[in-house]
Amino acid sequence: MSSDDPADSTQIRFDERGLAPCVIQDASTGEVLTLAYVNAEALQRTQETGEMHLWSRSRDELWHKGATSGNVQRVRELRYDCDADAVLALVDPAGPACHTGERTCFHRALRSGPGAAEVPEAVSFEALPELERTLEARRAERPEGSYTAQLLADPELIGAKVREEADEVARAVAGESDERIAEEAADVLYHLEVALLSRDVPLARAFDVLLTRRR
Numbered sequence: 001m002s003s004d005d006p007a008d009s010t011q012i013r014f015d016e017r018g019l020a021p022c023v024i025q026d027a028s029t030g031e032v033l034t035l036a037y038v039n040a041e042a043l044q045r046t047q048e049t050g051e052m053h054l055w056s057r058s059r060d061e062l063w064h065k066g067a068t069s070g071n072v073q074r075v076r077e078l079r080y081d082c083d084a085d086a087v088l089a090l091v092d093p094a095g096p097a098c099h100t101g102e103r104t105c106f107h108r109a110l111r112s113g114p115g116a117a118e119v120p121e122a123v124s125f126e127a128l129p130e131l132e133r134t135l136e137a138r139r140a141e142r143p144e145g146s147y148t149a150q151l152l153a154d155p156e157l158i159g160a161k162v163r164e165e166a167d168e169v170a171r172a173v174a175g176e177s178d179e180r181i182a183e184e185a186a187d188v189l190y191h192l193e194v195a196l197l198s199r200d201v202p203l204a205r206a207f208d209v210l211l212t213r214r215r
Contacts, residue, residue: 009043013085019055020087024097027076027090028204029129033097034105036065038087043078050075052089071095128203131190135197151194158198161191 014020024034036054038046042062045053052065052073066072073091080087098105109120122130138148151158169184176184196203 009040011084012043012080012087013083014039019057020085022054022087022089024052024073024089024091027092028202030125031104031129032106033091033093043087046075046078052091066094069095071097073097128189128193131193132197132203135193139197148194152198155198158191158195162195165191
């Protein structure tokens with residue numbers, strides 16, 4: 001690999017310890033999973049194997065993410081920042097990123113004051129991936145009274161609801177308030193995700209199609 005390649009480790013400005021921070025991000029959802037560190041060897045092993053290899057500052061050794069737990073992170077792309085001193089790894093995680101079993105290492109909110117909750121509040125970009133995981137849980141558990149479970153048991157109903165909700169958002173766009181448009185659009189997204197799940201088509205597949213249509 002030549003030094004002209006964007007992922008060539010010779011283009012990374014490692015610090016005095018030979019390390020650079022590496023932000024690891026879920027390539028499908030955009031969620032930040034971990035902040036870790038790499039050196040030239042870790043970056044080389046990552047490129048050679050297609051799975052994240054990192055440098056443990058506490059153990060002072062190279063480690064293969066998921067080698068013990070099975071929660072490997074398959075690399076889609078490596079990027080680096082404008083100063084060439086930090087790396088971004090876009091990955092497909094095979095399981096939780098955090099040693100605690102949480103999906104992401106950033107599962108606590110930094111707040112002050114008595115009784116301040118550590119659980120982070122959801123933000124906009126997390127809505128669709130969180131919904132997708134919730135729907136998958138509903139499909140697996142089929143709780144009594146679940147509307148999602150009801151839909152998944154009736155493919156024709158799913159199709160009918162997608163058509164119904166799409167018509168409602170179109171009518172909202174034609175002459176209702178912005179709030180109504182947002183509410184009806186949310187209904188469309190929910191039913192569309194149920195439809196995709198019923199066919200085992202990940203939402204990311206639709207995103208990939210959109211990327212092919214960029215002009």
